[in-house]
Amino acid sequence: MPEDEPPESLATPEFVAALLADGDDDMAAWVIGEALEERPRADVFDGLLRPAMEIVGSRWETGAWSISQEHLASVSLMAALSRVRPGEPAEMRVGPVAVLAAPAGEQHVSGLACLAQILEERGWHVENLGANVPADDLRRFVSSRGVDLVALSIGTHDRIPALREAIGAIRAAGAGGDSLPLMVGGRGVAGMEDEIEGPDLVTASLVEAGQFVDGLDARFRSGSPR
Numbered sequence: 001m002p003e004d005e006p007p008e009s010l011a012t013p014e015f016v017a018a019l020l021a022d023g024d025d026d027m028a029a030w031v032i033g034e035a036l037e038e039r040p041r042a043d044v045f046d047g048l049l050r051p052a053m054e055i056v057g058s059r060w061e062t063g064a065w066s067i068s069q070e071h072l073a074s075v076s077l078m079a080a081l082s083r084v085r086p087g088e089p090a091e092m093r094v095g096p097v098a099v100l101a102a103p104a105g106e107q108h109v110s111g112l113a114c115l116a117q118i119l120e121e122r123g124w125h126v127e128n129l130g131a132n133v134p135a136d137d138l139r140r141f142v143s144s145r146g147v148d149l150v151a152l153s154i155g156t157h158d159r160i161p162a163l164r165e166a167i168g169a170i171r172a173a174g175a176g177g178d179s180l181p182l183m184v185g186g187r188g189v190a191g192m193e194d195e196i197e198g199p200d201l202v203t204a205s206l207v208e209a210g211q212f213v214d215g216l217d218a219r220f221r222s223g224s225p226r
């Protein structure tokens with residue numbers, strides 16, 4: 001290789017998957033941080049972290065990696081993510097509020113942690129309720145406070161009934177639940193986008209989620225009421 005050739009990027013899904021399965025969240029955070037210097041956050045999460053965890057999933061499925069390695073990888077991913085969390089943009093200290101949740105029975109939540117950062121980077125305040133939130137409880141939570149956006153995530157198609165129930169509960173929430181911006185996503189909605197009714201956006205892409213949120217931000221800045 002010629003001497004002035006730049007080194008190949010370390011930010012490959014294979015390398016990140018290996019670091020995470022080794023529990024090396026320090027190094028994984030460093031590699032993700034390097035990628036964030038080059039590309040927008042949503043791009044890095046969609047194009048690097050998701051495929052890295054797909055590698056983890058398929059190695060677990062084939063038995064190449066154990067359940068313990070797969071669990072270590074997902075815990076390390078959360079630790080690495082917390083290290084690359086965006087700083088608060090000073091100009092939007094009191095930002096709009098987003099509630100994030102995974103419906104009843106859903107345990108896959110790293111996508112929500114990624115989405116939280118897409119929102120925080122834009123100055124949003126995020127209340128991430130995490131895994132397994134019953135629909136009725138979510139409805140009560142959302143009805144009881146000022147919320148500007150709800151986002152739900154599922155990891156597999158078999159959680160679609162629980163997702164539909166959660167969507168119905170949000171739409172039935174008092175204080176404007178019927179018109180509350182609502183997006184749903186995650187691996188479990190891929191290929192089902194046309195069959196999920198009720199949300200304003202259905203997508204597994206954080207790039208698309210970011211664009212949707214930018215549209216909402218423009219509405220808030222122009223003074224449209226909650």
Ligand code: B12
Pocket residue numbers: 045046047049050053054055056057058061070071074105106107108109110111112114115151152153154155156157183184185186187203204205206209
């Ligand atoms: C880690 C993991 C787990 C962990 C999750 C821990 C955690 N804290 O999240 C644990 C161990 C709990 C788990 C459990 C199970 N899992 Co699992 N899991 C995975 C794995 C390896 C990685 C998931 C992950 O973290 N991805 C990284 C994130 C960043 O990607 P993501 O979730 O897709 O999110 C991206 C987008 O979808 C988007 N996004 C996500 N949410 C949202 C929301 C909105 C609004 C928007 C706009 C975008 C968006 O943003 C992210 C960046 O692009 C996947 C493999 C895979 N192919 O994904 C299997 C996988 C999803 N699991 C699988 C299975 C089978 C299970 C179990 C049934 C296993 C079992 N027998 O117990 C249980 C089910 C639990 C449940 N009821 O939910 C299968 C599903 C197969 C299928 N039927 O489709 C997979 C595919 C494994 C495989 N075979 O390869 N799992």
